[in-house]
Amino acid sequence: MKNSAQKRNRAIRLAVITSIISKFGTVVLRLISIPxxxxxxxxxxFGVYAAITMAVGMIDMLHIGIGPALTRGIARAAAKGxxxxxxxxxxxxxxxxxxxxxxxxxIFACLLxxxxxxxxxxxxxxSLEEPMLRASWIALGIITxxxxxxxxxKARDGYLETNYNNAWGAAGNILGAATLLxxxxxxxxxxxxxxAINGSIAxxxxxxxxxxxxxxxxxxxxxxxxxxSLIKTLACDGFRFSITYVxxxxxxxxxxxxxxxxTAGPEAVSVYQVLITIHFSLTGVVLMLTTPxxxxxxxxxxxxxxxxxxxxxRKLYLLCPAFAVAVAIGxxxxxxxxxxxxxxxEFRNAVEAKFQLNRLTLAAFSxxxxxxxxxxxxxxxxxGVGEMNAASRTVIIESVLVVILAGSVLFSGGxxxxxYGAIAIGIASVSxxxxxxxxxxxxxxxxxxxxxxxxxxxxxxx
Numbered sequence: 001m002k003n004s005a006q007k008r009n010r011a012i013r014l015a016v017i018t019s020i021i022s023k024f025g026t027v028v029l030r031l032i033s034i035p036x037x038x039x040x041x042x043x044x045x046f047g048v049y050a051a052i053t054m055a056v057g058m059i060d061m062l063h064i065g066i067g068p069a070l071t072r073g074i075a076r077a078a079a080k081g082x083x084x085x086x087x088x089x090x091x092x093x094x095x096x097x098x099x100x101x102x103x104x105x106x107i108f109a110c111l112l113x114x115x116x117x118x119x120x121x122x123x124x125x126x127s128l129e130e131p132m133l134r135a136s137w138i139a140l141g142i143i144t145x146x147x148x149x150x151x152x153x154k155a156r157d158g159y160l161e162t163n164y165n166n167a168w169g170a171a172g173n174i175l176g177a178a179t180l181l182x183x184x185x186x187x188x189x190x191x192x193x194x195x196a197i198n199g200s201i202a203x204x205x206x207x208x209x210x211x212x213x214x215x216x217x218x219x220x221x222x223x224x225x226x227x228x229s230l231i232k233t234l235a236c237d238g239f240r241f242s243i244t245y246v247x248x249x250x251x252x253x254x255x256x257x258x259x260x261x262x263t264a265g266p267e268a269v270s271v272y273q274v275l276i277t278i279h280f281s282l283t284g285v286v287l288m289l290t291t292p293x294x295x296x297x298x299x300x301x302x303x304x305x306x307x308x309x310x311x312x313x314r315k316l317y318l319l320c321p322a323f324a325v326a327v328a329i330g331x332x333x334x335x336x337x338x339x340x341x342x343x344x345x346e347f348r349n350a351v352e353a354k355f356q357l358n359r360l361t362l363a364a365f366s367x368x369x370x371x372x373x374x375x376x377x378x379x380x381x382x383x384g385v386g387e388m389n390a391a392s393r394t395v396i397i398e399s400v401l402v403v404i405l406a407g408s409v410l411f412s413g414g415x416x417x418x419x420y421g422a423i424a425i426g427i428a429s430v431s432x433x434x435x436x437x438x439x440x441x442x443x444x445x446x447x448x449x450x451x452x453x454x455x456x457x458x459x460x461x462x
Contacts, residue, residue: 004079005308008296011160015292018166033180033197034274039344040188043351047266048128049190050257050273051121052139053198066097067154068245068383069237074158075298087218091225093234094151101147105140112136121258124265135190142198149205152212155219160299162292165208172204243392244383248375251399252368252423259410268355271416274343275357275365279372282327286320286373290380297384306446309385313439316377324373328366335362354415364420371427378435385442394434402426 037046070093077085111120117133118126125132153165180196213220253276261269293312300308336359382391405422 004299004303005305008160008299008308011162012289012292012296015162015166016288018163018170019288019291033176033193034277035343036180036184037193038270040184041190041193043267043270045128045131045190045266047261047268047270047273048125048132048135049193050269051125051261051266052132052135052190052194066093066100066234066238067151068241069093069234070151071154071158071295072237072298073234074155075160075295076302078159079299079302083218088225088227088230089234090151090155090219091221091223092227092230094221095223095226096231096234097151098148101144105144108140109137112140122262122265125261128266131190135194138191139194139198142194142202145202146198146205149202149209152209153205156208156212157291157295160292160295162295164211168204168208168211169201170204171207172200172202175203176200237388240388240392241383244379244388244395247395247399248402251402252372255403256406256410256419256423259407263410264352264355267351271351271355271357274339278339279365279369282369283372283376285323286376289319290316290377294380294384297381298386301385301446304446306443309381309446310443313381313443316381320373320377321370324370328363328370331362331366331369332359335359354413358417361415361417361420364417364424367424368420368427371424371432375427375431375435378431378439381439382435382442385439385446387438387442390438391435394431394438398426398430401430 034046037049041049070089073089073093074086077083077089112133117129117136121132156162156165176197176199179200180193183192183196257269257272257276260272293316297309297312300306300312336357339357379391402423405426406419409418409422
């Protein structure tokens with residue numbers, strides 16, 4: 001038990017160190033790309049870029065959660081030293097995931113071929129239909145490559161090798177920043193922006209996949225290792241993981257951005273995209289800790305190491321909310337003048353007053369960020385102890401509530417601050433208290449079972 005705990009702690013330390021490098025590169029790439037894109041392309045074309053990436057990103061959002069299910073399965077098999085199960089799980093998961101990715105990409109391609117851009121995205125995008133269509137095809141090809149390769153990232157997590165994911169992610173970020181700086185002045189187009197930023201990420205994931213197969217040649221997919229008996233397990237776990245991890249993101253990022261685009265136009269989507277970029281960058285700091293902790297929690301749960309789980313939970317409850325509160329204070333105080341300084345005058349003046357980034361809007365955004373972080377760390381803990389059914393039910397109820405609240409605000413002409421406030425209220429009303437309750441009950445149940453198992457049997461006197 002002690003050696004296993006030391007291995008988990010070492011894997012988390014390595015993942016955090018490499019994640020700092022990777023997240024730094026991500027932040028730099030975003031800090032560079034947004035102001036350059038807004039200045040060279042204009043708010044309308046940057047809004048087109050945001051709309052395309054969010055729409056095509058739905059392939060990721062709608063993608064069944066085979067990846068997290070594979071992480072869980074490999075973590076358990078690796079804990080038992082069962083290489084045969086590792087091989088079969090990976091091949092089955094890889095082939096299912098790849099087939100589903102191709103299917104979803106094909107559906108999106110059919111939509112692009114048969115439905116005009118103004119119908120898909122709204123009349124306010126009609127003047128940019130031609131470049132938007134070209135950029136959509138490029139984005140579709142890139143996201144398809146990413147989704148085929150992402151299964152290898154999830155296998156890495158199961159092996160407690162998140163540090164390799166981070167290293168290859170950092171390489172992709174460096175390539176993206178270099179490509180953007182070198183070429184955007186010569187090719188100031190939406191298509192080049194997608195290739196430089198999103199294409200570099202896809203290349204990083206492809207490199208990580210090749211490296212995984214080089215290290216573990218036994219994982220190379222072979223049809224002989226595809227086991228139909230594993231489909232039900234991966235599909236059921238994957239469906240529950242998809243609901244738990246994807247549904248809230250689909251609603252809060254993609255769906256609301258799409259609705260904003262249809263009702264307020266590309267400039268308003270640009271503002272929402274900038275805030276989402278800030279959100280991703282800040283959440284990435286928390287993910288440096290939670291990403292490697294999640295498979296480590298599953299490993300500890302599989303080995304019955306409840307004490308390690310409780311220690312990990314205490315660290316998360318201490319560090320992550322403190323960071324979120326510090327971020328909220330900083331955004332409310334400095335955000336109204338730092339963000340426009342970063343993005344430029346056009347960003348400040350191109351949208352109507354209700355979508356401008358004043359202190360009230362940033363306070364509401366900060367409230368959403370705080371509740372998002374609280375939900376995230378509790379979700380990691382709940383899934384780490386195997387409570388997937390409770391997690392998926394909670395997310396379904398919460399997402400319906402968020403859609404109702406935020407949609408009502410949006411279609412009644414409410415300001416951006418009111419939209420973020422509605423999302424925050426939805427999270428606080430459901431997962432904000434349900435997740436901690438589920439985790440607390442699971443820990444108490446596991447402790448009681450361990451205590452009962454430790455009581456020696458009373459010898460029979462009969």
